[in-house]
Amino acid sequence: MERQPADFRSDTVTQPTPRMLEAMVSAKVGDDVLGDDPTVAELERCFADLFGKEAALFMPSGTMANQTAVAAHTVPGEEIIVDAGAHIFQFEGGGLSRVAGVHLRTLDTENGQFSFGSLARSIRPISEHMPRTGMICTEQSHLFSGGTIVPIDYLEEVYGLAHHHGLVVHMDGARLFNAQAETGVDFADYGKFCDSLMISLSKGLSCPVGSILMGDGSFIERSRRIRKWLGGGMRQAGYLAACGLVALDETAPMLAEDNARCRRLGGAILGINGVRMAQTTIDTNILFLEITAPGLDAPMVEAALADEGILTLALGERLLRFVTHRHITDADLDRAVSALQSVLKA
Ligand SMILES: Cc1ncc(COP(=O)(O)O)c(C=O)c1O
Numbered sequence: 001m002e003r004q005p006a007d008f009r010s011d012t013v014t015q016p017t018p019r020m021l022e023a024m025v026s027a028k029v030g031d032d033v034l035g036d037d038p039t040v041a042e043l044e045r046c047f048a049d050l051f052g053k054e055a056a057l058f059m060p061s062g063t064m065a066n067q068t069a070v071a072a073h074t075v076p077g078e079e080i081i082v083d084a085g086a087h088i089f090q091f092e093g094g095g096l097s098r099v100a101g102v103h104l105r106t107l108d109t110e111n112g113q114f115s116f117g118s119l120a121r122s123i124r125p126i127s128e129h130m131p132r133t134g135m136i137c138t139e140q141s142h143l144f145s146g147g148t149i150v151p152i153d154y155l156e157e158v159y160g161l162a163h164h165h166g167l168v169v170h171m172d173g174a175r176l177f178n179a180q181a182e183t184g185v186d187f188a189d190y191g192k193f194c195d196s197l198m199i200s201l202s203k204g205l206s207c208p209v210g211s212i213l214m215g216d217g218s219f220i221e222r223s224r225r226i227r228k229w230l231g232g233g234m235r236q237a238g239y240l241a242a243c244g245l246v247a248l249d250e251t252a253p254m255l256a257e258d259n260a261r262c263r264r265l266g267g268a269i270l271g272i273n274g275v276r277m278a279q280t281t282i283d284t285n286i287l288f289l290e291i292t293a294p295g296l297d298a299p300m301v302e303a304a305l306a307d308e309g310i311l312t313l314a315l316g317e318r319l320l321r322f323v324t325h326r327h328i329t330d331a332d333l334d335r336a337v338s339a340l341q342s343v344l345k346a
Contacts, residue, residue, distance in 0.1 A: 032235060
């Protein structure tokens, strides 16, 4: 029998658990666009309560949730401050300029953290000649620096600075649950230091589809309207929301294991010639490697590993990404390490 490839490309490849599939079959549903799907309502209530927010909205994707949040918080022409490596800026198809019509001010960060000096300097003075600064975006965990955890005291300071200047903060918390599995910080504390946040259900939490957007009641009301004009209203969405309720109980507690496996993978790769870690720490489930072997680049290594049954993602010429999730076993880590050794030696 042919062995299944070990798929390290992303935690978005995770499939629903048997419990999720059962929950889908028995979910009570209604027409959520008409506001009467009880399972969606329950999921939204659960998340809003967990994060100490007034309200929540079930969204088809993290991208739509992020875009909606910016559109709901701003008016066209306002400037928003984002990390130059943030998903919302780099990987959402430039959507913010269309969906929200905002002006983007990008700042370099260290592991997802702006320097407070540059953050403060980038907030515009009131002037008819300049755009008005409207909001700041943070990301937890920070994808581009390798799933780095953004500390809660830093988030508190950003929130304080933003509010001092009358700005709002949105957090892209696509993988916040992976970070929380390490920090143990109360979810409500994460909720306290942002005006809105988005959680992905379809990554390490293993749901097939969906994200949750949270904030105060009027923000969620505006977001519901924006979701409608984006075509993101879903009818019997309770079948999907049912998986999110299972995730809180079943897959959320598994994320610490995914994080630990990623650290184990990083440790094993450290000794291999021709590759080095392209990040300072492995906090959660993401590992970026830099290919340094002469004559090889990341797409070549990606293709050679795929031939050995190890799926990874090349990002540009040098970077290769590994993401651990609940389908990656210890045996898969061993396979990945030995495949990498043989590809780099060849
Ligand atoms: C940090 C981060 N934010 C947002 C998203 C967007 O989520 P989705 O793929 O559900 O649109 C992703 C997806 O990979 C992500 O990694």
